[in-house]
Amino acid sequence: MALLYGSLAYMAGILIGRAVFDWLGVRCPLPEWLWLVPLGLLPLGLFLHRCHRARSAVAMRWPTSAGFEPPGPSATPGMILMLALCAVAGALRYAGHPFTPCWTPADLAYYNLPADRAFERNAPQVTLLGFVDSYPLVADVKQRLVIHVDTLEVDGMQHAVTGRVRLNTGIRERYRYGQPVRVTGRLATPPDFDSFSFREYLARKGVHSVLYGAVIEMVEAPPQGNPLLAALYAVRARGERFLNRALPEPYAALANGMLLGIESGIPDELYDQFNATGSSHVIVISGSNVALIAGVILALMARIVGGRRAIWFTVAGIAGYALLVGGDAAVMRAGVMGSLAVVATGMNRRSTALVSLGAACALMTLLNPLALWDVGLQLSSAATAGLILVAPDLIAAFRRALSALHLNTLTRGPVGSFFEESLMVTLAANLTTMPLVVYYFGRLSVVSLLTNLLILPAQPPIMLAGSAGAVAGIMGLEPVGRLILMLPWLCLAWTVHIVQWTASLPGASLEIAGYHTTALVATYLALVVVKTQAPWRTLFERIRRWSIAEWGRRLVNPTAATGLAMTTALVWTAVASLPDGRLHLWFLDVGQGDGIFIQTPSGRQILIDGGSSPERLFSELGAAMPFWDRTLDLLVLTHPDSDHMVAQTEAPTRYQINF
Known part of the structure; x- marks a missing residue:
């Protein structure tokens, strides 16, 4: 456990380093290597620790059978010294890499305008030369890029600089990672808002500048950047294009977020509904999500190759998946957290996994100390800690409850065991992450547990079958991929329906004011007390008195019932979408502009105009057309105004156009 204590x-x-850095008003960081000095003194603390243990060792036995409890390890001067050195190393690590470094003329951020001057009429323009240094994210009519800059031109003079800048541009031209570009615009410092620091958010990603009014010109030059990342992003782009063409909206956007970590295309209204119901963790690649799916893979591999060997097959699968979806920081973090949960479950060593979790968090903050303030890292760590520490106790308590109710038959078989563990895993993750959600977002979802319990059974098919379908599409087997995606589509539709229903309930999300750091710490202390005291036995004794007959034996087999329900839903969906010999007309809610969808009596489909928002157009078409129908017979443009044609120009990227 010494590694865990040292990591903490x-x-x-x-945290202390930032507080001291800000309190002293230090303007420039300390040398980045300075944190290595206290780490180099750790062997001295270890030597003192061993010397003290050797002197204080006594040959005494503590027979537990007689009721004795052996004394726990006491803190030695050497251990205290090592912990102090680790804390000093952390403080110096932040001091060498703070949120706001001291800029020099060789840094891009040296030429930033203040955030409040970026939109002045006389704000100067700069020209930047570099390459696209991120995976381009498309959200409706905007494209988000990060540019690695090598040269800056201002006032007719060129400067060799180093830095990264974030910008938004249109979607008429599509860019790729590593593409050389020349960009002109107003360079500024990212702004700080009342409840959110955009400047610190970008600083955690190594970006200290934003560019407004960007005009991009592609440069004829060899691709730059990391060749491995370029190859990974190319595979990711193929997967994104396939999902966009194979699934209607908003299910394509959700599938991209859950499978590929591209959540930029999810409509804002739907994203808000997921946030209001406390289920937003399922639409992004998170540690708890990866751990849940890895648990299923672990169970399957354990039957094939055995328990211990299955661990390494599962971890290898997680690593391959993380690389497949692009290997960015959020995905790698989720992969690490999910792997830790798998190791803990497979080896039945919660203490080992907890130490590994602490060491992994320390390693991430060692590489980038600003990651400690990353909400995603905090939520993933809390969820993984819940899976390691809380989930096993909840699973055992659930089994005792079923036993008290004489419902032991519900836990038999792989399906019953899967649902049992999945429900308790979700509850554990919710318990450990809810305080952080309330602290950062100021809202408490009353329907969070209900929503997660209802949508949880649909998530493994989305992840497993969806990943298989995406891989088939990437490999060029699009008909096979579309067939596989029928099951994920049904599960996505169920998820969206449940989220929208629970979000519409009165009081689904409550605004919590005054939940500050003290309340956050107190909440987690209360969770620790509840876990250590284990007050559930009294509750289960009461439940035992209310036990009912063993009616569970008469239940329909869960596997057959689930398969029959899904097959029936797909069949009736197909039947309901067949042409009925009537003319159907939809006036699409596309915002500004017009959009009309026509289905003729014979089933031919015509789209007239489409508005100015591709996101809204595709969502409306997804609601009107069957999920497997990705063909439009005719596109009609009444006149070439932007509020009629912009969205329609993106239709060929999602649908096959016959005419």
Whole structure:
């Protein structure tokens, strides 16, 4: 456990370092290598620790059978010294890499305008030369890029600089990672808002500048950047294009978020509904999500190759999946957290996994100390800690409850066991992450547990079958991929329906004011007390008195019932979408502009105009057309105004156009 304590001390030192750095008003960071000095003194603390243990060792036995409890390890001066050195190392690590470094003329951010001057009429323009240094994210009519800049031109003079800048541009031209570009616009410092620091958010990603009014010109030059990342992003782009063509909206956007980590295309209204119901973790690649799916893979591989060997097959699968979807920081973090949960489950060693979790968090903050303030890292860590520490106790308590109710038959078989563990895993993750959600977002979802329990059974098919379908599409087997995606589509439709229903309930989300750091710490202390005291036995004794007859034996087999329900839903969906010999007319809610969808009596489909928002057009078409129908027979444009044609120009990227 010494590694866990050292990791916690190091991360506490980062927090202390920032507080001292800001309190002293230090303007420039310390040398980045300075944190290595206290780490180099750790062997001295280890030597003192061993010397003290050797002197204080006594040959005494503590027979537990007689009721004795052996004394726990006591803190030695050497251990205290090592923890202090780890804390000092953390403080120096932040001091060498703060949120706001001291800029020099060789840094791009040196030429930033203040955030409040970026939109002045006389704000100067700069020209930047570099390459696209991120995976391009498309959200409706905007494209988000990060540019790695090598040269800056301002006032007719060129400067060799180093830095990264974030910008938004249109979707008429599509860019790729590593593409050389020349960009002109107003360079500024990212702004700080009342409840959110956009500047610190970008600083955690190594970006200290934003560019407004960007005009991009592609440069004829060899591709730059990391060749491995370029190859990974190319595979990711193929997967994104296939999902966009194979699924209607908003299910394509949700599938991209859940399978590929591209959540930029999810409509804002739907994203808000997921946030209001406390289920937004399922639409992004998170540690708890990966751990849940990895648990299914672990169970399957355990039957094929055995328990211990299955662990490494599962971890290898997680690593391959993380690389497949692009290998960015959020995905790699989710992969690490999910792997830790798998190792803990497979080896039945919660203490080992907990130490590994602490070491992994320390490693991430060692590479980038600003990651400690990353909400995603905090939520993933809390969820993984819940899976390691809380989930096993909840599973055992659930089994005792079923036993008290004489419903033991519900836990038999792979399906019953899967649902049992999945429900308890979800509850554990919710318990450990809810305080952080309330602290950062100021809202408490009353329907969070209900929503997660209802949508949880649909998530493994989305992830497993969806990943298989995406791989088939990437490999060029699009008909096979479309067939496989029928099951994920049904599960996505169920998820969206449940989220929208629970979000519409009165009081589904409550605004919580005054939930500050003290309340956050108190909440987690209460969770620790509840876990250590285990007050559930009294509750289960009461439930035992209310036990009912063993009616569970008469239930329909869960596997057959689930398969029959899904097959029936797909069949009736197909039947309901067949042409009925009538003319159907939809006036689409596309915002500004017009959009009309016509289905003729024979089933031919015509789209007239489409508005100015591709996101809204595709969502409306997804609601009007069958999910497997990705063909439009005719596109009609009444006149070439932007509020009629912009969205329609993107239709060929999602649908096959016959005329």
